[in-house]
Amino acid sequence: MASNISPSALDKEQIFGMAEKEMEYRVELFNKMTQTCFKKCVDNRYKESELNMGENSCIDRCVSKYWHVTNLIGQLLGSGRPPM
Amino acid sequence: MDKSMLADLDSLPEADKQRMTVMIDQLQIRDSLRMYNSLVERCFNDCVDTFKHKSLQKQEETCVRRCAEKFLKHSMRVGMRFAELNQGAATQD
Numbered sequence: 001m002a003s004n005i006s007p008s009a010l011d012k013e014q015i016f017g018m019a020e021k022e023m024e025y026r027v028e029l030f031n032k033m034t035q036t037c038f039k040k041c042v043d044n045r046y047k048e049s050e051l052n053m054g055e056n057s058c059i060d061r062c063v064s065k066y067w068h069v070t071n072l073i074g075q076l077l078g079s080g081r082p083p084m
Numbered sequence: 085m086d087k088s089m090l091a092d093l094d095s096l097p098e099a100d101k102q103r104m105t106v107m108i109d110q111l112q113i114r115d116s117l118r119m120y121n122s123l124v125e126r127c128f129n130d131c132v133d134t135f136k137h138k139s140l141q142k143q144e145e146t147c148v149r150r151c152a153e154k155f156l157k158h159s160m161r162v163g164m165r166f167a168e169l170n171q172g173a174a175t176q177d
Contacts, residue, residue, distance in 0.1 A: 020107055027115050034162045035122065042154055044130045049153035051161070059158060063165040064110075 029070065037062035119159075127151035 041058035042051070051059070087157075096104060131147035140148070 023111055030166055034159050037162060039160050044151035046147050049150040051157050059161055060165055062148060063162055067169045
């Protein structure tokens with residue numbers, strides 16, 4: 001069967017596979033960021049259904065820091081250096 | 085999931101576009117179900133502590149509603165900030 005698959009078709013399969021993995025990664029990153037920042041920023045007594053000013057500020061900063069941590073760890077892992 | 089993924093599909097041949105659309109739809113369904121499950125777990129854990137009754141009490145129901153509403157608003161806000169970061173926009177500290 002291998003001889004029936006053209007090289008370009010094989011490349012396409014790899015591209016689709018990579019695209020799917022990339023999308024899954026982004027969705028997972030968003031989910032973990034959302035869960036983490038909710039836990040850190042939102043008062044779990046739920047006195048009202050609106051996010052208050054402090055919670056909103058915290059969420060914005062949390063997202064930014066989480067993003068930077070993701071990039072930082074990505075660099076450290078990608079560089080091949082053992083974590084210090 | 086953000087719409088920018090869908091915008092990139094326009095340049096693809098029809099069959100590939102169809103395949104990518106199916107992939108995104110499946111991912112979206114899976115993601116929605118996962119969010120549903122995790123939201124139930126979170127709000128239950130935060131709002132239900134006593135088991136003197138088997139039916140949900142008024143206070144518990146109010147808490148669950150607020151928990152869910154707050155999470156959905158939170159998720160929307162995170163989505164906006166996430167999109168900004170993806171576009172490389174500078175944000176203030």
